[in-house]
Amino acid sequence: KPYGRHHGALLFMLLMLLPGASHSQASVIGTGDISLTMTLAEAAGEATAQAVSDAFTASEPLTWKVYVPETYNPDKPAGLMVWISPTPSGKIIRPWKPVMDKHNIIWIGAEASGNRIAVARRSILALVGAKIARDRYAIDPQRTYVAGFSGGGKVASMVAPNATSLFRGAAYFMGVEYFEQYPNHGIEAIAQNRYVFVSGTEDFNLKPTRRVFRQYKDAGVNAVDLMIFPRLGHRLPDATGMDRIIRFLDGDPRAND
Numbered sequence: 001k002p003y004g005r006h007h008g009a010l011l012f013m014l015l016m017l018l019p020g021a022s023h024s025q026a027s028v029i030g031t032g033d034i035s036l037t038m039t040l041a042e043a044a045g046e047a048t049a050q051a052v053s054d055a056f057t058a059s060e061p062l063t064w065k066v067y068v069p070e071t072y073n074p075d076k077p078a079g080l081m082v083w084i085s086p087t088p089s090g091k092i093i094r095p096w097k098p099v100m101d102k103h104n105i106i107w108i109g110a111e112a113s114g115n116r117i118a119v120a121r122r123s124i125l126a127l128v129g130a131k132i133a134r135d136r137y138a139i140d141p142q143r144t145y146v147a148g149f150s151g152g153g154k155v156a157s158m159v160a161p162n163a164t165s166l167f168r169g170a171a172y173f174m175g176v177e178y179f180e181q182y183p184n185h186g187i188e189a190i191a192q193n194r195y196v197f198v199s200g201t202e203d204f205n206l207k208p209t210r211r212v213f214r215q216y217k218d219a220g221v222n223a224v225d226l227m228i229f230p231r232l233g234h235r236l237p238d239a240t241g242m243d244r245i246i247r248f249l250d251g252d253p254r255a256n257d
Helices: 005-017 040-044 046-051 094-103 119-136 151-162 206-218 239-249
Strands: 032-038 062-068 078-084 105-110 139-149 169-173 194-200 224-229
Touching: 032 040, 040 046, 040 119, 062 119, 078 119, 078 151, 094 105, 094 239, 105 119, 119 139, 119 151, 139 151, 151 169, 169 239, 194 206, 194 239, 206 224, 224 239
Parallel strands: 078 105, 078 139, 139 169, 169 194, 194 224
Antiparallel strands: 032 062, 062 105
């Protein structure tokens, strides 16, 4: 299996190593579409880079695509959406930008983190992406989410149960795995957060998505929702659908209206 107890332990160790956010560079980074390139040591510190030196070389340039609403205000901490893509691009799709604007959410996704990349590496890039955003912007820890599509959704569902203190919610778009073991957290920690399972009536992953949704419920995770969009195949929902997903993650009781 590409994931298990060792992988979960690695994620937990990285959470302990990642330095706290400072927001010291907020005035430098700006808003809109941004591309950030740096080494792992520059992004997350020498200790983190050393801990994962088997997966990343010291001088390797890594890139994250960021979208920051023009209305970003450090006095009003933004939410954060860490994206895990099935493709080589971590960039937000254009129809979702107004949704990020509306809900005051910053987006970050790693480049070269698609389905051809090892799961452990993709997971680390997601954790470090959260670190990068928190270092440069005022982020609301209660609105920090991880999400992914297809194979990226499966990786997001591997990361979220092992980083419950960092990611307070997760959205699995047409790809999800069940947490068969809890390397670092019990079900109580997992159940404190919110999870959205996203599929479509024409999606070939609808059946496994339903199955894992039921597994979460049976395990005692109650803050979950299964959103099945009519006539939608294996592709991302539109802005209206994404708005509904964000409202659920934010705890809006009208999310299904």
